[in-house]
Amino acid sequence: MTSANIPLNKKPHKRPKLYADENVFPENISFLRSKKINILHAVKDLNFGGKDDVFHWEWANKYQRVLLTLDRDFLSNRLFPLRQTWGTIIIIVPPPVTDSKINAILEKMVSLLKLQNREYFRFKKIIAYPKRMTIQTSNRSGVVTSETIDW
Numbered sequence: 001m002t003s004a005n006i007p008l009n010k011k012p013h014k015r016p017k018l019y020a021d022e023n024v025f026p027e028n029i030s031f032l033r034s035k036k037i038n039i040l041h042a043v044k045d046l047n048f049g050g051k052d053d054v055f056h057w058e059w060a061n062k063y064q065r066v067l068l069t070l071d072r073d074f075l076s077n078r079l080f081p082l083r084q085t086w087g088t089i090i091i092i093v094p095p096p097v098t099d100s101k102i103n104a105i106l107e108k109m110v111s112l113l114k115l116q117n118r119e120y121f122r123f124k125k126i127i128a129y130p131k132r133m134t135i136q137t138s139n140r141s142g143v144v145t146s147e148t149i150d151w
Helices: 026-034 054-064 097-114
Strands: 017-019 039-041 066-069 086-090 126-127 132-138 144-150
Touching: 017 026, 017 054, 017 097, 026 039, 039 066, 054 066, 097 126
Parallel strands: 017 039, 017 066, 066 086, 086 126
Antiparallel strands: 126 132, 132 144
């Protein structure tokens, strides 16, 4: 969509802002920034090295950022409830985990990150694998639904 297609009485939607915990490689941050994705890295940008999962989750939510992580602990909806999140993206790759494997998945996600407004990610957990992604969503009653999409 070009700016000429946006009605004058409507502002363009707000893109999601991301926050990557310390498990995400700096090369992945550079890759996303090259695609014009707004992202902060816990260590490189904010000096949050050594912080626990709860710290990263709470910080991302406080500043309304989608948490990007490789940490499978965030799969737990009991520890990290969907109804309390601005969004979580968990990248799962087979070992050995490399920045290039992660970038291959992120490349598939760039259009989602650019086309959806940040409200889309609220109450969602996206688990991204090399060949598919699963989107978990919580409704207002707390019921979690799940949808899997092949790349």
